[in-house]
Amino acid sequence: MLAMAQVRELFTYNAWANRKLFRALEGLSAEDYKRDLKASFGGIQGTVNHIVWAEDLWLRRWQVAAPPAVPQGTDLDTLAAAASRWEGIEVDRDRFLSGLDDAALERTIVVKPSTGGEFRHPLRETLLHTTDHSTYHRGQIIAMLRQVGRKPPSTGLITFYRERQARP
Secondary structure, X not given: OOOHHHHHHHHHHHHHHHXXXXXXXXXXXXXXXXXXXXXXXXXXXXXXXXXXXXXXXXXXXXXXXXXXXXXXXXXXXXXXXXXXXXXXXXXXXXXXXXXXXXXXXXXXXXXXXXXOOOEEEEHHHHHHHHHHHHHHHHHHHHHHHHHOOOOOOOOOHHHHHHHHHHOO
């Protein structure tokens, strides 16, 4: 069964991949960053904002707090604003995760999406979903970077393990 050590490792990977992606996006022109590429959430900016917003939303659900005030991160006008908000979420999530033990992973949480309904999940499922969700959308951004003529970074889990292994 999943243990908190594995959850923390996945979120360490998620943070590494997000930071790597944010660094790769820093060199984009505002035009390319905001361009509608007819992809998820329009383009790179919309997809970045969605990742940041969703990570905030799930953290708030775990904390039993109100959802983010602005849906889909549409208030994040720049990459710097998105990265700054995400860094704050990362600090808060690390604090939240540090207070959990293995038994907490099986605690049931109630999720009430804005589209209606109510779902019950073990905390474990929603933690795994959050890292999977961000990975999925980072992959879309990688494809969009290619569309605008940029060489994307490798943000795969195996690359994370290899880079971590190579550190002294």
